[in-house]
Amino acid sequence: MGEISYGRLSETADYGAQAIDIRVENKSGHYICRRCGNQNQALFGAHYCLRCEKQCLYCRQCIAFGKIRECSQLYVKTPPHIKQQVHLGINLKLSAAQQKISDALLTSLHGAQKHFIWSVAGSGKTEMTFQLVIAALQQGKNICWAIPRRDIVIEIYERFKAAFIGVDIIALYGGSPMNKQFAPLVVSTTHQLLHFHQAFDLIIVDEHDAFPYKGTDFLEYAVQQSLAPEGSIVLLSATPSSKVRRQLRNVGYQFHILPARYHGFALPEPRIKLYTLPANKVPAIVRRWLQKQLASKRPILLFAPSIKSAEWLQRVLQPQFSAVESVHSQDEDRNQKIADFRDGAIAILVTTTILERGITIANVAVGVFNSQEAIFDEAALVQIAGRVGRKIEFPTGEIVFFASACSYQMLRACWHIKEMNRKARKLEMLHE
DSSP, X not given: OTTOOTTBOBSSOOTTOEEEOOSEEEETTEEEETTTOOOOGGGEEEEEETTTTEEEEEESTTGGGOOOBTTOOEEEOOOOOOOOOOEEOSOOOOOHHHHHXXXXXXXXXXXXXXXXXXXXXXXXXXXXXXHHHHHHHHTTOOEEEEESOHHHHHHHHHHHHHHEETOOEEEESTTOTTTTOOOSEEEEEGXXXXXXXXXXXXXXXXXXXXXXXXXXXXXXXXXHHHEEEEEEEEEEEXXXXXXXXXXXXXXXXXXXXXXXXXXXXXXXOOEEEEOXXXXXXXXXHHHHHHHHHHHTXXXXXXXXXXXXXXXXXXXXXXXXXXXXXEEOTTOTTHHHHHHHHHHTSOSEEEEOGGGSSSOOOXXXXXXXXXXXXXXXXXXXXXXXHTTTTOBTTBOOOOEEEEESSOOHHHHHHHHHHHHHHHHHHHTTOSOO
C-alpha cells in the first residue's frame, strides 16, 4: 500500500482522515497521556507553546515518538480491508498437537478473542499461527505480528516473505525504510505500535515476556490502542511467569499449552558444573567442555552475563581456539558474525543474552558462563536451553550451566524443563 500511512497517528489532516482525541489530558491536576497511557506525574513536563499560546503540558515517556501535548490534535486514516489471495510458499506440516492449537486459534476470526499459547522453545509457535494468518488475510483483515526486539523483526519478516506469497508485507522498527508505509501484514517491534490507532484486526505478540516488552506498561497499552474495536489478540510465550499466567486468566485469555517439540523428542535437560573461578582465567572445566564439543564437530554458543565478560572470554579463549568471536547489543557487526556462525566460519560464538531467543543453529552445543549471575533468571536460562535440539536432524544436544555457585534461578530453570518433559510424557507426546 506504499506511502499511504493508514492507521498511523498524524498531525496532518489528510483527505479521509478522522480527528481523534489523543493528547495529554489534565483531569483536575492529574495528567494522563492518551497515546502511551502514562500516568506517572514525574514524566510530564510543561513549556510555553506557540500553538496554544500558554504553558502546555507534554508527555516525556513517549516523546521519542513525537511530542504529545495538552493541545495536540491527531488524525488517523482508517485502513481498507482488502481480501488477499495468499499462497503458502513453504511445506507446512503440523503435528496433531500443533494442529489442535491452530484450529482453536481460528475462532479469532469471529469477533474479539484473546488467546495465549504457552509452548516450549522450539515447538513451532510461529508455524501454529500460519493457518490463522492466511485465513485472516483471505477475509481482508489487517494483521500485525509484534515482537519486542528489532533483530527478530527482521528475521520474521524474511521468513514471512518466503511463507506468504502474493501478500504485501512490511517490517517496522527504528530506522526501517518502511516506517511510513502500511500493508495487510505488518511485522513490527512493539514500540512502533505507539504510532497506530485501531489499525489491526489481529495482533500476534511473540515473546511477550521478553525485554523490553516485559514489565513495560506503555507497550502493553500500545498494543491495546492499535487493536481494532472487534479485533483479536494472540500472545505467544515459552516462559510465562506464574504472575503473568494469573493475570491473563483473570482477563479472559484462552490458554493453549504445548509441552513438547514438534519432532517428539524431549527437551535437553541442563547439567550444572561448578568451579572455583581462577583470577583472569577460564576454568579448566569450561575449556575441556569446549574441546569436547569441537571434537564432535558441534558449533558452540557460550553465553556470558555482560558485554565486558563476553569480550574478555573471546580474548582469553582466542589463543587456544582460533575461530572465536563475541557478539552483543552494541556490536555493529553482530548480524554478519551470526551469519558467519551459521555458515560454520566461526566455531565458538560468545554472546550476551541478546541471543537467548530467536536463533536456531543445527546441532549447537550451549554453555552458560557464570550462570549464577542475576541476569540469568529462570526465563533466560530456559530460553537459552531452548537453543539446543531444535532441529529434527539433531533433536538432542548439550546444555551446561557453568557456575561458581548454584543459584535458585538455575534450579528453577532445571525444574521448569524437567516439568515440561514430565507433562509431555504424561500426554504421550514423546518418542520414547
